[in-house]
Amino acid sequence: MTIDAKTPDKYIEKLPEDRQGAVSKLRETVKNNLPKGFQECISYNMIGYVVPHSLYPDGYHCSPKLPLPFINIASQKNFVAVYHSGIYADKNLYNWFVAEYPKHVKTKLDMGKSCIRFKNVNNIPYALIGELCQKMTPENWISLYEKNIKKS
Template sequence: MKYEASSPDDYISQLPEERQEVLSKLREVINKNLPKGFEETMSYGMIGYVVPHATYPGGYHCDPKLPLPFMNIASQKNFVAVYHSGVYAQKELLDWFVAEYPNYSKRKLDMGKSCIRFKKMDDIPYDLIGELATKLTVDQWIDIYETNVKR
């Protein structure tokens, strides 16, 4: 679901009440753990964490006017999603996340290329998402992006 929001706070305020707490907690965990240099913004109609143009002037190869995306969180129709570009672009990070997930959740991992879906709000592994947020610095993400994604 896409919301017309001007800020992360505005986005969360538009969500159904039961999703506001979940997205607020995800946002708090990510902001607490994300390495310095990433910037929180609205990106693709979701709360996004990006490498700003001041750090990476070339921006995103699909649309250089946009900053380089890294993570997003969103309330979708049937689930809450965490999008993490690093798990898509770096196999070692994906393998780590898949191996760790059962230590934090009793439910089966529901994941696409970069999308981690949570249909049950009571079983979101906030500590694991926080740890995932720490795994790549801005410089590491730029290097992975330039090596594996930008061609």
């Protein structure tokens, strides 16, 4: 499900009504919990939180003109997703999240490498997502990215 929007507000406006509330609440959760330095934008046709070029001039190795992506929120065809690059790059963070998830939600965790999928918007653990957002600063992410992901 691709949504063509220039701002996060416009992205949410274009969502089906039954998704607007959940995506808005996820957006607020991320914004209220991310350490200073990340910037909100539209990234890859999703609501994105990136390390701006002012903090990391190299940008994203796949496309250096783009800022370094960190978190995205998206409404996909069959689910709402949170894409968290830190979970992909940091096994300890991944393990923490997987262990914490059942303490917040009774349904099974549906997760890919960096994608956390919520087929039922009533089962989104906002407090846990908030905690996850607090665990990595832009500087931590840059260091981890350069160590584990960026191609030399």
